[in-house]
Amino acid sequence: MTATAGDTRYTKLNQTQVDVICTKHERLRAMKPGGARAVFAWCDLSGLNLSGRVLNDADFTAAILMDCDLTNTVLDTCNLYCADLQLANLSHASMRRADLRGASLRGANLSDCDLYEADLREGALALPDKQAGLSYVEISMRSSEATYANLRGANLERSKLSGIQAMKADFTDATMKSCKLIRANLKQCIMDNVDLAGADLSGADLSGASLRDAVLIGAKTDMWRTSQTDMTGVLTDKPQGTDVTNLPYGQMLRDHALWVDTLGKEGTPSKFDNADLRGLGSIKGLNLAALSAKGAVFYGLDMRGVQLQGAHLEDADLRNCNLAGADLRGVRMARARLDGANLEGANLGALKIDATRFLPADLRDTRMRNVNFTDSDMKLARLDGADISRSNLQGAMMNLEALEHTTCVALRGRIAS
CATH class of the missing domain: 2.160.20 (Pectate Lyase C-like)
Incomplete structure (x- = not known):
């Protein structure tokens, strides 16, 4: 399921409301009176500006952040479980150890984003019910999606991307040391000059991808698929x-x-x-x-x-x-x-x-x-x-x-x- 603007399950917020919540969160971080943790769970923030905000540990569970401006935003250890970040601008954002399981990053700009130890594995979404609480669970697991995403120069060291759907994404110059990419769908991705030292690519599909000058020292490549993959200049243990x-x-x-x-x-x-x-x-x-x-x-x-x-x-x-x-x-x-x-x-x-x-x-x-x-x-x-x-x-x-x-x-x- 992909979050959709106008869905009755979501609370639509405007820029003023978001600014107030962000300010209270920053006051909490600074241990000032009137502070409160930012909770945007099940909120629709599509198209709003959160650039430069410091929102460590904020809750964005299942939030709609489509086309949001999140440039230079600090989102370390945030809960972005099943969040919809399609077309969002996360350039130079910090998302260290963020929970992005089941999130959609389709077409998002994550160039130079710091995703150290971020979790982008699949996740199941429980939906609220007024009578029975969180009674309805999605039948199938949602895979994190980064199709067409721009991840040029991003730091994905030690991140968990097993099972991610990232067809035609651009990872040029990204740091992906010790990254978990088990069964990841990386068809036709651009991964030129990517450092994948120690990464686990077991069962990953890189058909038609470009790995020119990539580093694969110590990488696990059991049963990976590299049909028509450009491996020119790849540095391995050999x-x-x-x-x-x-x-x-x-x-x-x-x-x-x-x-x-x-x-x-x-x-x-x-x-x-x-x-x-x-x-x-x-x-x-x-x-x-x-x-x-x-x-x-x-x-x-x-x-x-x-x-x-x-x-x-x-x-x-x-x-x-x-x-x-x-x-x-x-x-x-x-x-x-x-x-x-x-x-x-x-x-x-x-x-x-x-x-x-x-x-x-x-x-x-x-x-x-x-x-x-x-x-x-x-x-x-x-x-x-x-x-x-x-x-x-x-x-x-x-x-x-x-x-x-x-x-x-x-x-x-x-x-x-």
């Missing part, structure tokens, strides 16, 4: 290129460090081009200046404080790497992928060659979506064609002119120019 565990990498790294420390008089520069370096686990704090690792896979490595001045990392996969405090002056990263990486406090400035020559960091055509650039130095970095959409630039030092040549949708934070 090593891509040369497996670093088959190389004497310990000696290679020691030789490279010696080569750097002695300015080339001793040791040998290491070369890890097209190697899968995930087996290293950590290269934290190592001095790997001028390292050559073109097209290498670094995914998820601990690289805090690493020194990679002047390193060649063109076309490398550095997604979800921790590069906090790394020295990346003059690094060559053209066409590399750093989606989800942590570059807090990293130095991406220019490398001084001599008194008159400087080598800027080359980040041209680099994909750096949802990256933490907090307090990083990118003043002289070359960013032509780079994609830094959804990234946090709080306190980052950047040349605003260089920023004009990037793709920068929904940036967060204040840039220190």
